[in-house]
Structures are given as structure tokens and as C-alpha cells.
Amino acid sequence: MIEIKNLRAAIDGKEILKGINLTVKPGEVHAIMGPNGSGKSTLAQVLAGREEYEVLEGSVTFNGKDLLDMAPEDRAREGMFLAFQYPIEIPGVSNVNLLKNAVNEIKKYRGEEQLDAMDFLKMMKEKMKLVEMPQDLLNRSVNEGFSGGEKKRNEVFQMAVLDPKLAVLDETDSGLDIDALRIVANGVNSLRKPDNSFIVVTHYQRLLDYIVPDFVHVLYKGRIIKSGDKSLALFLEEKGYDWVKDHVEEFMAV
Amino acid sequence: MSNTAEFKKWYAENFKKFEANLNGESKLPIHQTRKVALEKFLELKFPTLKDEEWKYTNVTPILAHKFDDILVTAPAAAKVELEKYLFNRENFYTIVFINGVYDAANSDEVDAPGITLCNLKTAIVKYPEEVNNYIGKFAKIENSIFTALSTAYINDGVFLKVKSGKALDKPVQVLYVNSGGNNLLIQPRNLFVIGKNAIAKVVESYYAEGESVYFTNSVTETYVDEHGILEHVKIQEESEKAFHISTTEIDVERESKYSSYNINFGGTLVRNDLNARFNGEYGHVTLNGLYLGQGQQHIDNHTLIDHAMPNCESHEMYKGVLDDASRAVFNGKVYVKKDAQKTNAFQENKNVILSDDARVDTKPQLEIFADDVKCSHGATIGRLSGESLFYLRARGIGEELAKAMIINAFANDAVHTISIDEVRGRIEDRVAVKLSK
Numbered sequence: 001m002i003e004i005k006n007l008r009a010a011i012d013g014k015e016i017l018k019g020i021n022l023t024v025k026p027g028e029v030h031a032i033m034g035p036n037g038s039g040k041s042t043l044a045q046v047l048a049g050r051e052e053y054e055v056l057e058g059s060v061t062f063n064g065k066d067l068l069d070m071a072p073e074d075r076a077r078e079g080m081f082l083a084f085q086y087p088i089e090i091p092g093v094s095n096v097n098l099l100k101n102a103v104n105e106i107k108k109y110r111g112e113e114q115l116d117a118m119d120f121l122k123m124m125k126e127k128m129k130l131v132e133m134p135q136d137l138l139n140r141s142v143n144e145g146f147s148g149g150e151k152k153r154n155e156v157f158q159m160a161v162l163d164p165k166l167a168v169l170d171e172t173d174s175g176l177d178i179d180a181l182r183i184v185a186n187g188v189n190s191l192r193k194p195d196n197s198f199i200v201v202t203h204y205q206r207l208l209d210y211i212v213p214d215f216v217h218v219l220y221k222g223r224i225i226k227s228g229d230k231s232l233a234l235f236l237e238e239k240g241y242d243w244v245k246d247h248v249e250e251f252m253a254v
Numbered sequence: 255m256s257n258t259a260e261f262k263k264w265y266a267e268n269f270k271k272f273e274a275n276l277n278g279e280s281k282l283p284i285h286q287t288r289k290v291a292l293e294k295f296l297e298l299k300f301p302t303l304k305d306e307e308w309k310y311t312n313v314t315p316i317l318a319h320k321f322d323d324i325l326v327t328a329p330a331a332a333k334v335e336l337e338k339y340l341f342n343r344e345n346f347y348t349i350v351f352i353n354g355v356y357d358a359a360n361s362d363e364v365d366a367p368g369i370t371l372c373n374l375k376t377a378i379v380k381y382p383e384e385v386n387n388y389i390g391k392f393a394k395i396e397n398s399i400f401t402a403l404s405t406a407y408i409n410d411g412v413f414l415k416v417k418s419g420k421a422l423d424k425p426v427q428v429l430y431v432n433s434g435g436n437n438l439l440i441q442p443r444n445l446f447v448i449g450k451n452a453i454a455k456v457v458e459s460y461y462a463e464g465e466s467v468y469f470t471n472s473v474t475e476t477y478v479d480e481h482g483i484l485e486h487v488k489i490q491e492e493s494e495k496a497f498h499i500s501t502t503e504i505d506v507e508r509e510s511k512y513s514s515y516n517i518n519f520g521g522t523l524v525r526n527d528l529n530a531r532f533n534g535e536y537g538h539v540t541l542n543g544l545y546l547g548q549g550q551q552h553i554d555n556h557t558l559i560d561h562a563m564p565n566c567e568s569h570e571m572y573k574g575v576l577d578d579a580s581r582a583v584f585n586g587k588v589y590v591k592k593d594a595q596k597t598n599a600f601q602e603n604k605n606v607i608l609s610d611d612a613r614v615d616t617k618p619q620l621e622i623f624a625d626d627v628k629c630s631h632g633a634t635i636g637r638l639s640g641e642s643l644f645y646l647r648a649r650g651i652g653e654e655l656a657k658a659m660i661i662n663a664f665a666n667d668a669v670h671t672i673s674i675d676e677v678r679g680r681i682e683d684r685v686a687v688k689l690s691k
Contacts, residue, residue: 076650092663
């Protein structure tokens with residue numbers, strides 16, 4: 001699905017990612033954990049194509065294509081999706097309008113037939129059920145006046161509609177209460193298929209109780225210092241990031 | 255200074271020819287109004303950047319031209335494909351002027367019980383008292399040299415009178431189109447009188463074929479009597495070399511409602527003045543505006559809302575999108591007089607700048623002398639948000655479409671309450687086309 005090799009990236013001249021190596025295969029769920037400032041969100045943004053970040057070195061191959069060479073929209077059209085940590089409010093652009101344009105642009109890129117209005121609405125209704133999304137949020141301006149939970153739910157809803165091959169969830173759990181977390185996680189789980197993959201970026205182990213990962217990676221100071229299975233997340237939860245910071249070598253050796 | 259003197263001399267001399275071409279209409283009482291206005295025109299100072307009201311708008315380029323009044327030098331007859339500029343004729347009463355000259359064949363005059371819609375020239379002859387009761391009463395010649403010039407040369411425009419309790423069954427579209435005539439002075443003079451408990455909707459539109467240099471100096475007086483409702487849309491898309499100066503006077507009586515949508519796409523030098531006065535309690539005024547600046551365009555909107563009476567409400571939202579080396583000016587005055595308690599007045603001016611060379615000067619000016627009021631104002635000048643753009647692109651939407659979605663949404667916010675679907679749709683489509691260039 002995606003192969004990240006020695007990826008180094010900087011913002012405002014400051015190097016944040018210092019050589020990331022990660023391979024995700026179809027059907028896999030990878031969790032990326034780490035303390036604040038370790039580079040988790042930077043990795044997510046770089047994969048989505050945020051232009052403020054400068055790629056210094058390395059390569060990212062997405063389904064055989066050079067991802068770093070693509071504009072953000074082309075990455076999305078190739079099947080990449082980023083669920084934003086802080087979803088943006090866009091006054092005057094309705095959720096429906098955004099999704100209709102997005103679906104049509106993606107279909108156009110892939111040479112597929114555009115959806116007619118009826119089919120589009122039908123699809124929207126099905127996907128709304130997945131994330132228990134209230135109807136009125138559809139016609140409201142994108143994220144404007146949404147609560148924190150509604151914004152995150154809206155990200156998962158958009159993901160469900162666009163049906164990506166690889167979804168990167170950037171701290172989708174932050175700021176959610178337990179009910180919202182359950183709804184979001186149920187949505188994600190219902191979208192898991194043998195041919196799509198997820199990279200779940202999170203600070204806490206809690207989300208991984210609901211979205212069970214195949215692999216867990218620990219990002220620290222711009223590098224993945226340890227990889228393992230879901231038990232690694234539990235270990236981190238028990239010890240805490242401060243322990244990791246103080247015992248980096250011991251942790252890497254465990 | 256010599257320019258100003260020549261400018262005045264030119265229009266003073268032409269006035270004699272204008273008079274001669276009135277064909278006896280100079281014997282009607284309105285001619286006295288013209289003559290007084292000419293005197294005032296000669297007295298008044300031509301505005302310069304030193305005048306507070308013209309601080310950011312240099313109108314002296316107008317002095318470099320000797321424009322021909324259409325009654326002095328009749329423009330050549332012209333054929334214009336009107337359909338391009340007209341809304342669906344079945345759904346509107348249409349009044350057409352080509353190069354300032356009334357096109358009776360293409361216009362729908364209404365002479366029904368309680369409702370009169372015709373060109374002003376006809377009204378001056380047929381209903382001289384009706385016209386004299388209102389004309390020049392709201393647009394005062396001493397307030398502006400351009401209003402004085404308009405009044406001195408009162409000739410044609412639209413007259414609409416809806417009497418008490420009557421509702422106009424269709425909106426009116428007034429079309430002023432320049433067919434490519436150069437050097438013309440076109441002075442539309444409109445009078446909209448909405449009686450007690452009467453209702454009307456009017457769309458004024460200004461278009462041009464080609465890139466002629468001409469000067470539109472329009473004055474519109476609107477009066478809405480008690481419980482009356484007037485929705486007034488103005489779409490200005492003059493040639494990119496045209497001068498457009500317009501003054502709209504708005505007088506609203508007790509419990510009446512007036513909404514304005516002032517849309518500006520065209521012109522090289524544009525100045526709109528809208529002055530609204532509450533003459534009674536519980537009145538409601540909306541002044542919305544939208545301007546798209548491109549190339550070297552200069553678009554200036556000055557609005558004034560005079561809360562002279564208590565318990566009135568005003569809403570104002572002006573939005574601008576400025577590209578290339580265009581400039582916009584917004585000045586929004588809101589006066590809340592001492593006795594105007596329980597006033598609600600809200601004003602907003604928001605601008606998006608798409609180029610390093612574009613510029614906006616915005617000045618909200620609230621003067622509040624009552625203490626029990628709710629008033630707010632806000633002015634912003636910003637760039638297109640990179641975050642919003644990235645968010646849409648990350649969903650697979652191409653950069654150009656993403657930009658268009660964000661800017662269109664921003665702009666259309668000022669027009670989404672227009673009640674005539676076809677008009678709102680036409681404006682939104684035009685916004686999309688203009689911005690995609």
C-alpha cells in the first residue's frame with residue numbers, strides 16, 4: 001500500500017522528521033504513538049501534501065507511485081485520506097457541496113462516471129448512518145459551529161463517503177468523550193476491508209481498545225524508535241511517555 | 255483648477271442646447287428645478303482627495319473628458335441583443351434604455367389602478383405633480399456636485415409609483431445598456447415611490463457592449479411609506495473603461511422595510527453613495543453590497559444610515575474580492591441620534607485580497623448619541639486562507655475549484671437573501687465566471 005523510506009522533513013527550517021521508515025500492506029492497521037512534538041502530526045501532514053513542510057530526503061511510494069511528487073488533490077484522488085486533527089471551518093461551503101465536488105473530482109480523475117444527484121444522496125444517507133451523523137449537519141457549512149465531537153465525526157463521515165485506500169487518522173480521538181469515541185471507532189471499523197489500510201496517529205492507547213491495530217510504532221524525536229504489536233501500546237500506557245524519554249535505550253532493547 | 259472651470263463651462267454651455275432640445279418641456283415646472291440645480295452645480299466644488307468624503311477616490315480623471323449629454327448630441331441608433339442582459343421577460347416588467355435613450359418598443363409600461371410604471375420623461379408630462387412632489391426632495395443638490403449635475407439635466411429614467419395597499423405582481427427590471435457609444439454622458443434619474451402597505455421589487459442593471467469610455471451619473475430616489483416594502487437590487491457591470499457614479503437616497507417611514515443589494519462587477523472608476531434615513535419608528539433597512547475588483551478597477555462604496563428615530567433596525571454587509579491592481583473603498587456611516595433608543599444597527603465589511611497589488615481602504619464610522627442601543631461593526635481585509643484551501647484539496651478537489659468554492663461562498667454571503675431566485679442565481683453565476691478568469 002505505502003512504503004516510506006528514510007523520510008526527512010522540515011518546517012520553517014526546523015527538521016521534524018529525521019528518517020522515517022514504514023511499510024503498510026493492504027488490510028493492515030498501523031498505530032503511530034508518541035509524545036507531543038515527536039513528529040506524529042507532521043508525518044500525517046507530509047503524507048497529505050501540506051506545502052508548508054519541506055521534504056529534505058527520502059521517498060514515499062503509494063501503490064507503486066511517487067506520492068511526494070503529487071499535488072495534495074492527486075494524492076486524495078489516488079486514494080489517500082487525511083482525517084485532520086483540527087478540521088477547518090469553511091463558511092458558506094456546505095458539507096454536501098464539498099463532498100459532491102470531491103466525489104466528482106475523484107471520479108473524473110479515475111475516468112469513472114459521475115454520480116447523479118439521486119445516487120449521491122442515497123450514498124450519503126447510507127454513510128451517515130455509519131457515524132450516526134444528524135441530517136442537518138449535511139447542509140451546514142463545513143465544520144462551522146460544529147462541536148469538537150461533531151467535527152471529528154464529520155471527518156470520519158467524509159472518509160466513509162470518499163472510501164479511501166489509505167486513511168491517516170490524525171489524533172481523531174483527541175477531545176472526544178467516550179460516546180463520541182465509540183461512534184468514531186465504530187465508523188472506522190465498519191470501513192475496514194482486506195484491501196484498504198489505516199494509519200492511526202494517537203497520543204493515547206484508549207482509541208486502540210476500539211480500533212485494534214496490527215502494528216504499533218513509537219515515534220520519538222522524528223524517528224520510529226520501536227515497533228511491535230498492540231501489546232506495545234499497553235506497555236506505553238502503563239509506563240508513560242516520560243518513562244520512555246528517560247529510558248530510551250532500555251525501551252528500544254525491550 | 256482650470257480643469258474644473260472647463261468642466262463647469264462645458265456643462266453650462268451645453269445646458270442651453272439641452273434646453274432647446276426639450277421640445278417645449280422646458281415650460282413644465284420641473285424646469286425650474288433644473289435651473290436651480292445648474293446654478294448649484296456651478297457653485298459647488300469638484301471633489302478632490304483633500305475632501306474627507308473623497309479621500310481615497312480620485313474622480314479628477316472625469317475632468318479630462320468632455321462628455322456629450324444624450325439630449326445635446328443624440329447617440330446613433332443602436333441594435334442591442336437585449337436578451338443577454340434581461341431576466342426572463344415573462345417574470346419581470348422590463349424597462350429598457352439604450353445609451354440612455356428610452357426604448358419604448360422593448361419596455362413594459364404599467365398603467366393599472368394604483369400602479370404606474372413608465373419612463374420618467376413620460377411621467378414628467380403625464381403626472382407632473384406626482385413627479386414634482388418627490389424629485390429632488392431626497393437627493394439634495396447641495397450635497398454633491400454629481401447630484402446637482404444630474405438634477406440640472408433631468409431628462410429620463412424610471413418612474414414607479416405603487417399606491418397604498420397595492421403589490422406589484424412582478425419585479426421590475428430596469429436595464430441601462432451602453433451599446434458601444436463613446437464619450438456619452440448618461441444620467442439615469444429614477445424615482446421609486448412605494449405607498450403605505452405597498453410592495454415592490456426593483457432590479458436596476460447597468461451593462462455595456464465593448465469597451466467604450468462614457469460616464470454614467472445616476473441618481474435614484476426611493477421613498478417607502480408606512481408598512482411598505484421595497485427590495486432593490488442594483489447590478490453594475492459597465493464597460494471596463496466607464497465611469498460610474500451613483501447616488502441612491504432612501505427614505506423609509508414607520509414600520510416599513512427596505513433592502514438594497516448593491517452589486518459591482520464593472521467600471522474603471524465607480525462610486526456609489528447610498529443614504530438611508532429612518533423617518534419613523536420600527537423601520538427596517540438592509541444594505542448589502544458585493545464588489546469584485548480586477549485589473550485597475552477602483553470601486554468605492556459610501557453608505558450612510560441615519561437612525562433618526564427609535565426602535566429601528568439596520569443590517570449592513572458589504573463584501574469585496576480584489577484581484578490584480580484593483581482598489582476598493584468602503585465607508586459606512588451609522589448615525590444613531592439622541593432620541594433613537596432601542597436602535598439595532600449591525601455593520602460588516604469583509605474583503606479578500608487575491609493579489610499583492612490590490613488594496614482596500616475600509617472605514618466604519620459609527621456615531622452613537624443614544625444610550626440604549628445595540629450596535630456593532632467589523633471590518634476585515636484578508637487573504638484566501640491557505641488552511642481552507644489545503645483542506646479542500648486534501649479531499650481531492652483541484653486547486654482552482656477549491657479556490658472558487660471558498661471565494662464564491664465568501665462573496666455570495668452578501669446576496670443569499672435576495673428573494674428573486676433568478677436574480678440571485680444570475681449574480682452567483684456571474685461571480686463564479688468573473689472569479690474563474
